[in-house]
Amino acid sequence: MPTVRLQNWALLAVSYYFYACWDVRLLGLIWLVTGVTYAFSRALSQPGLTPLHRRRLLQASLLFSLLVLGTFKYFDFFSSSLAALLSAFGWRTEPLLLHLLLPAAISFYTFESISYVVGAYKRDLTHQASLPEYALFIAFFPKLVAGPIERPNVLIPQLTKRRQATREQFSRGAFLILLGLCKKVAIADGLAPFVGGVYDGAGPHSAAEVALATLAFAFQIYGDFSGYSDIARGCSMMLGIELSWNFNVPYFSRDPSEFWRRWHISLSSWLRDYVYIPLGGNRGSEVKTYRNLFYTMLIGGLWHGAAWTFVAWGAFHGGMLAVHKALAPVLKVFNANPKPWVRGVHAGVAWAAFFGLTCYGWLLFRANSLDQVLNMTSTLLTWSGRGVSVNAPPLSALVGVPVLLAHDGWGYLRGAHFAHESWPAWLRAALYVALLTLIAMGAANSRSAFIYFQF
Amino acid sequence: MKPLHRGGLATLAWIVVWLLVLEAALYLVGHLGAHGSTGMVGLARYLEYGRSIEGKLDLATQAPEQAGGGKVLSAGWLDPAAWQSLPDGRSGKPGQPLVAVYGQSFAFRTMAWVSEQHPGLAVRKIGGPAAPLTHSLAAYQLDVNRGKAQWVVLGVLASAMGQVNALSGMAFTFESPAPYTYPALRGSEGQWQVEQPLIQTEAAFRAALVSKGPAWVQFKAQLQAANPALDAFAMNASWTDHSALLRMVRRGWVTSLQAEQQPAQLAPGVLQANVEALRRFKVLADQRGERLLVIVFRDRGTRPADIAPLTEVLGQLKVPSVDSLAFVNPTDARQFEPDGHFKPQGERVLAEAVAAKLTAP
Numbered sequence: 001m002p003t004v005r006l007q008n009w010a011l012l013a014v015s016y017y018f019y020a021c022w023d024v025r026l027l028g029l030i031w032l033v034t035g036v037t038y039a040f041s042r043a044l045s046q047p048g049l050t051p052l053h054r055r056r057l058l059q060a061s062l063l064f065s066l067l068v069l070g071t072f073k074y075f076d077f078f079s080s081s082l083a084a085l086l087s088a089f090g091w092r093t094e095p096l097l098l099h100l101l102l103p104a105a106i107s108f109y110t111f112e113s114i115s116y117v118v119g120a121y122k123r124d125l126t127h128q129a130s131l132p133e134y135a136l137f138i139a140f141f142p143k144l145v146a147g148p149i150e151r152p153n154v155l156i157p158q159l160t161k162r163r164q165a166t167r168e169q170f171s172r173g174a175f176l177i178l179l180g181l182c183k184k185v186a187i188a189d190g191l192a193p194f195v196g197g198v199y200d201g202a203g204p205h206s207a208a209e210v211a212l213a214t215l216a217f218a219f220q221i222y223g224d225f226s227g228y229s230d231i232a233r234g235c236s237m238m239l240g241i242e243l244s245w246n247f248n249v250p251y252f253s254r255d256p257s258e259f260w261r262r263w264h265i266s267l268s269s270w271l272r273d274y275v276y277i278p279l280g281g282n283r284g285s286e287v288k289t290y291r292n293l294f295y296t297m298l299i300g301g302l303w304h305g306a307a308w309t310f311v312a313w314g315a316f317h318g319g320m321l322a323v324h325k326a327l328a329p330v331l332k333v334f335n336a337n338p339k340p341w342v343r344g345v346h347a348g349v350a351w352a353a354f355f356g357l358t359c360y361g362w363l364l365f366r367a368n369s370l371d372q373v374l375n376m377t378s379t380l381l382t383w384s385g386r387g388v389s390v391n392a393p394p395l396s397a398l399v400g401v402p403v404l405l406a407h408d409g410w411g412y413l414r415g416a417h418f419a420h421e422s423w424p425a426w427l428r429a430a431l432y433v434a435l436l437t438l439i440a441m442g443a444a445n446s447r448s449a450f451i452y453f454q455f
Numbered sequence: 456m457k458p459l460h461r462g463g464l465a466t467l468a469w470i471v472v473w474l475l476v477l478e479a480a481l482y483l484v485g486h487l488g489a490h491g492s493t494g495m496v497g498l499a500r501y502l503e504y505g506r507s508i509e510g511k512l513d514l515a516t517q518a519p520e521q522a523g524g525g526k527v528l529s530a531g532w533l534d535p536a537a538w539q540s541l542p543d544g545r546s547g548k549p550g551q552p553l554v555a556v557y558g559q560s561f562a563f564r565t566m567a568w569v570s571e572q573h574p575g576l577a578v579r580k581i582g583g584p585a586a587p588l589t590h591s592l593a594a595y596q597l598d599v600n601r602g603k604a605q606w607v608v609l610g611v612l613a614s615a616m617g618q619v620n621a622l623s624g625m626a627f628t629f630e631s632p633a634p635y636t637y638p639a640l641r642g643s644e645g646q647w648q649v650e651q652p653l654i655q656t657e658a659a660f661r662a663a664l665v666s667k668g669p670a671w672v673q674f675k676a677q678l679q680a681a682n683p684a685l686d687a688f689a690m691n692a693s694w695t696d697h698s699a700l701l702r703m704v705r706r707g708w709v710t711s712l713q714a715e716q717q718p719a720q721l722a723p724g725v726l727q728a729n730v731e732a733l734r735r736f737k738v739l740a741d742q743r744g745e746r747l748l749v750i751v752f753r754d755r756g757t758r759p760a761d762i763a764p765l766t767e768v769l770g771q772l773k774v775p776s777v778d779s780l781a782f783v784n785p786t787d788a789r790q791f792e793p794d795g796h797f798k799p800q801g802e803r804v805l806a807e808a809v810a811a812k813l814t815a816p
Contacts, residue, residue: 171463197788389789389798395501425462429469433477440700443707444504447714 004162008136011239015141019105022145026103029068030139036064037113038134041120045128058121062114069110072100077306105145107303107455109138111270116152118274126153133159140241142232146225146452148246148266155243163240172418173237175432179407180230182435184450186442187223187404190397191216193446197390199366203375206385210376214363216393219401221362222251224451225264245417251358251405252412254350255331256320259358267303271296289325294318304365304455309373313364320357396441403434474700481699502699504630505706508685509675509692511632512625512664531583531590531624531635534656538597546570547577553602554813555745557591558582558610561752564796566608568806573814579604583635584624587615588732590637595739606813607745609736611729611765613757613785614795617721619728622652626682629689629709634660639681640728647731653677684709684716720760730768737772748812749776750805753785754795777808 020027040061044054076097083095116134119125129137129152137156143149165173198205198213205213229246236243250263260268276296282289294315301314324331334346367373379385392398411419420431481502488499506514515528534541545553547570554576556566563580570578581594591609618626620641624633636652653674654660663671679685688695689709695701721729733749740747749769751762762778769776783790783801790801797805 193788200786201789202784202787391788391791391793425465426469426472429466429473432466432470433473437477437700437703440703440707443704444710447711 004160005132007163008132008159011141012132012136012139015136015139015144018141019139019144022104023101025101029072029103029106030109033065033068033109033113034135034138037061037117038131040064041117041134044117044120045123054121058117061117065110065114065117069106071098072103072106074302074306075100081308102454104453108144108147108149111149111267111274111303112138112152114274115149115270119152124153125156127156127160129156129159140236142235142239143243146228146232146450146455147264148229148232148244149270150244150266155241158241165238165240169237169240169242173234175418176230176234176237178234178432178435178439180227180232180234182400182438182442183223183227183230183404185445186396186400186438188220188227188451189445189448190394190400190442191220191223192448194390194393194397195220195366199368199372201390203372204385205376205379206387206389207379207383208386208388209390210363210379212388213390214359214366214376216397217366218251218359218362219397219404221365221451222247223400223404224448228450228452248417249408249412251355252351252408253358254347254354256317256324256354256357259354260317260321267300271300275299286326290322293321293325297321308370309364309367312370312373313361316361316364320361394441394445396438396445400438400442403438407431478699485699502702505702505704505709506696507688507692507705508625508629508632508690509664510696512634513692516661516664527584527631527633528661529657530633531586531637532655532657532660533590533593533597533635533637534658535597537656539600544581545577545579547574551575551577552605553577553579554606554608555579555581555598555601555604556608556610557594558608558750559584559586559612559615561612561754561796562608562610562750564802565610565750565806565809568803569810569813572806573810576813582610583637584628584631584633585612585615585618586624586635586637587612587619587621588729588736589619589640590635592640592732592736592739593637595736599743603743604745607740607747608809608813609733609747609749610752611733611749612752612754613762614754616729616761616765617717617725619725619732620650620681621678622650622681623678626678626685629713630706636660640731641724643724643727650681684712686712720758726761726764730764733765733768733774734772737774747774748809749774750809751776751778751780752797753779753783754797755785755788755791757785775812777805777812779805782808 016027016030019030040057043049043057044061049057076095076099079095079097083093086093116125116129116137120128133156136159137150137152140150140155195213195217198209199217226247233243233245244266246264246266248262248265250259253259253262276292279292279295280288281292284292295318297314297318298311299314300317301310301312304310304313331350335343337343337346363376364373367376407420411417413419414422416422420428423431484495485499485502488495488497488502503511503514512528547553552575554566554569556562556578559582562582566578566580570576581591581598583590588609588611595607615627620639621627622639623636635657636655638652639650640647641650642648654663654670659670663674675690679687679690688705689712695705737747751765753762766776766778779785779797779801782804783797790798792798796802
């Protein structure tokens with residue numbers, strides 16, 4: 001089917017060009033990872049291999065992928081941390097540092113390559129990709145640098161067919177791009193200076209400043225990351241390709257389990273399938289289940305970056321998941337109460353409490369050091385100082401956040417991503433004009449890079 | 456017509472309707488704000504930020520009450536013919552020691568604190584909005600026949616250093632263009648040339664702006680050649696000025712262009728021009744027998760690498776100076792007002808340091 005081949009080669013060339021715009025040297029690494037992992041997957045697909053041989057191939061492939069990721073992303077971090085630990089015991093030593101450039105997208109495409117090789121090992125790939133198809137699966141530009149972390153059985157089958165965006169895909173794609181731009185330009189970029197003024201500015205800060213900046217960061221990171229995902233999904237749709245959803249109105253979650261079914265869905269599902277379940281999942285004792293949840297989220301935190309604050313964030317969410325699981329029988333009582341008002345109050349309290357905890361998690365995520373985490377936590381707990389002397393965010397963010405919440409709220413109530421499509425034409429048009437206006441307002445905000453580009 | 460097409464056309468029609476409704480609402484806000492409705496003034500001003508430079512200047516000349524008074528049109532002009540006949544403008548009483556302050560609002564606000572604490576000093580202020588060193592130098596050169604000052608205070612604003620050769624304040628003050636002009640200093644060590652702006656007086660500016668004739672066109676071309684971020688969309692009045700939404704787009708466009716054009720650090724030629732202007736200022740001060748004090752204002756976004764050459768030459772020339780870094784942290788947003796000035800507590804401690812230098816025996 002020459003047309004499909006042509007489409008794929010054109011898309012691959014564009015994707016590599018897109019990636020090379022960061023730094024052309026990065027192409028060498030993505031080609032290496034693509035080539036080596038593809039070779040492993042082909043080897044795993046050969047008939048006549050013994051189970052032991054296949055397991056060794058899988059282990060070698062995983063070792064290769066994790067070695068690449070570990071070397072570029074974590075070597076200096078662990079080396080410095082080890083030196084600091086030894087220093088605490090009186091052994092002064094200079095850490096061995098490689099000072100390697102962190103390649104953009106490495107965390108994303110490494111995980112995708114692992115998905116493919118594991119799929120080849122388990123023989124549950126619906127389609128054995130050719131090298132160009134596999135290369136495109138890895139490098140497809142809309143999702144390359146900040147996800148979603150795609151699964152081979154979702155994306156590769158689409159690459160084997162001739163694609164033409166339907167009218168519905170085109171219009172939905174355009175809407176997603178509009179929504180994503182609004183989230184990024186009006187909200188995320190608008191809130192960034194306010195957040196930075198507290199987190200990156202000279203301290204100390206009042207409790208009110210810490211609380212407001214943390215709340216602002218909750219919307220900054222949501223606007224930034226879900227905005228990117230929307231734009232990525234929108235661009236793909238307009239090319240006739242459906243990427244996985246990465247967000248599903250996460251801030252309406254009432255517990256950590258629900259949150260991780262709605263926030264960065266591609267990562268949480270990847271961690272579930274390739275870390276949590278292989279660790280044993282919930283098949284063992286309750287304590288083992290809590291342990292597996294904790295370890296999985298610890299890895300999830302570390303995936304975000306080579307810093308102890310990310311590890312702390314992961315541990316915090318792991319702890320919340322474990323506690324939630326332990327409290328599940330108690331919470332069931334409230335959920336099953338026959339009185340609607342009791343269920344309603346419980347839902348409201350659960351939402352408020354969990355949102356507060358989520359925001360505290362964002363404090364861990366955004367903080368520049370564990371010292372800052374401790375200082376800010378202490379400030380919040382003692383509620384020292386109420387004044388706010390950092391300048392307020394711009395109008396685009398102050399108006400954009402309620403608009404986003406209203407849009408998300410409607411989507412949550414309807415349980416649909418494109419819930420606005422059921423609205424009458426005049427109301428849909430009002431939404432589009434509101435988004436366009438917010439983008440126009442936000443265009444004057446100073447630009448900041450997508451947060452997840454650094455992961 | 457298929458249902459999908461009908462639905463799409465209906466949505467498109469409603470988009471146009473809502474855009475018109477929004478434009479009408481924003482026009483009303485602008486109208487109410489311009490005519491003094493207190494609740495709308497801030498929003499009205501916000502909606503005007505994206506008007507083209509020419510459009511803002513036209514509004515300021517034709518309807519100054521709508522443009523916040525139009526005073527900015529008259530600020531900072533260096534009219535050689537009229538200079539000597541301009542009032543002295545000094546505060547204080549005759550016979551008091553005179554401090555002549557050259558620069559911009561940062562310098563004037565600091566000296567206001569100094570005057571408050573030391574009413575025995577007379578202060579004369581010469582400058583313009585965000586005026587760079589070349590403006591201050593040109594003003595000082597014009598002041599050759601003014602009465603001798605005991606102290607000449609020169610305010611150097613870090614964020615204005617990059618505008619040393621912009622030729623006019625309106626090239627870099629898009630949201631509130633101040634059209635005063637000043638010469639540029641181009642070249643390098645030992646080989647400097649002065650480029651004069653084609654319009655040098657307020658009267659000539661107003662006449663050119665109203666006529667939009669060859670003088671105005673040539674002046675704009677000169678500014679655009681000196682300032683790559685000053686493109687036609689930012690500069691020229693057009694029908695887009697009548698749309699609040701398109702004004703927002705223009706504001707975003709200019710912000711993006713300026714951010715793109717902003718170098719990671721000042722080009723060597725620009726740094727050298729600042730240093731040369733400072734040297735020439737010092738030479739003149741020595742010739743006039745006036746003591747020079749330089750205040751370096753590190754406003755938000757100051758890059759230390761930009762200030763280092765200035766600090767070095769101040770040391771070489773043995774010019775007393777006060778650096779705001781000791782009193783205001785340029786990376787701490789809490790120490791700045793929304794308009795970019797230092798907050799009062801920072802200004803006060805800086806002023807105390809300045810006063811200490813001025814009043815030292």
